[in-house]
Amino acid sequence: MHILLLVAHGSRRQESNLEIESLSKKIAKIESKEFDKVMPAFLEFASPSIPEAIKKCSEIGAAKVTILPYFLSAGVHITRDIPNEISEASQNTPGLDIQIANYFGSRDEIAEILMKTALDIK
Amino acid sequence: MHILLLVAHGSRRQESNLEIESLSKKIAKIESKEFDKVMPAFLEFASPSIPEAIKKCSEIGAAKVTILPYFLSAGVHITRDIPNEISEASQNTPGLDIQIANYFGSRDEIAEILMKTALDIK
Numbered sequence: 001m002h003i004l005l006l007v008a009h010g011s012r013r014q015e016s017n018l019e020i021e022s023l024s025k026k027i028a029k030i031e032s033k034e035f036d037k038v039m040p041a042f043l044e045f046a047s048p049s050i051p052e053a054i055k056k057c058s059e060i061g062a063a064k065v066t067i068l069p070y071f072l073s074a075g076v077h078i079t080r081d082i083p084n085e086i087s088e089a090s091q092n093t094p095g096l097d098i099q100i101a102n103y104f105g106s107r108d109e110i111a112e113i114l115m116k117t118a119l120d121i122k
Numbered sequence: 123m124h125i126l127l128l129v130a131h132g133s134r135r136q137e138s139n140l141e142i143e144s145l146s147k148k149i150a151k152i153e154s155k156e157f158d159k160v161m162p163a164f165l166e167f168a169s170p171s172i173p174e175a176i177k178k179c180s181e182i183g184a185a186k187v188t189i190l191p192y193f194l195s196a197g198v199h200i201t202r203d204i205p206n207e208i209s210e211a212s213q214n215t216p217g218l219d220i221q222i223a224n225y226f227g228s229r230d231e232i233a234e235i236l237m238k239t240a241l242d243i244k
Contacts, residue, residue, distance in 0.1 A: 004240050013197050015196065068239060072131075073138040073141045075134070075138040101243050104232075104235070105141070110145065113226070113235075114226060120224065
């Protein structure tokens with residue numbers, strides 16, 4: 001089983017964390033031969049944390065986990081915090097193959113979507 | 123003149139702020155009849171701040187500014203911090219028409235792009 005872990009920053013505001021859960025469900029509805037399950041995880045302010053989510057993946061029988069960082073730019077969370085958390089968590093799940101996707105903000109489509117967002121209030 | 127202000131969180135990591143400047147230039151290259159100029163602004167850790175950028179827009183002769191929040195979820199920055207900063211700044215620029223676009227994370231396209239990002243490491 002291959003699980004996709006949508007990793008978001010997390011917010012003090014619960015509605016914002018619910019948005020991530022809802023996005024995770026939306027991604028799960030997109031047909032893909034690759035992923036059997038999509039789950040959310042949070043760096044701060046919400047649960048599950050990244051280590052908790054990775055442990056859960058292992059417990060429910062995942063062989064592989066793809067971490068998908070839902071962050072806009074390559075700040076310290078991307079360069080340091082998330083890799084550190086994954087590295088720690090992976091020591092407790094030796095059989096689990098963990099890979100990290102590029103962060104969301106690296107996508108070329110973003111400029112175009114931002115322009116559409118700006119024009120949508122006209 | 124109508125200026126589009128791309129408002130990002132800002133990072134302690136300078137490379138991350140440069141990504142936003144580069145994104146702002148990329149948006150400026152998209153043809154639009156609506157916007158004459160695209161500029162970045164930051165909530166924290168980088169300059170110009172939102173009030174600084176709004177002041178600048180007014181000084182260079184903008185009649186209208188559209189604030190485009192480059193944030194993924196409707197956390198406290200979207201619901202409180204950005205509106206507060208805009209409200210304060212607008213008191214010093216009485217002739218300037220300021221409107222706020224929806225935040226980036228509200229876009230429907232995001233789930234699909236996230237799935238593509240996850241699949242791109244295969």
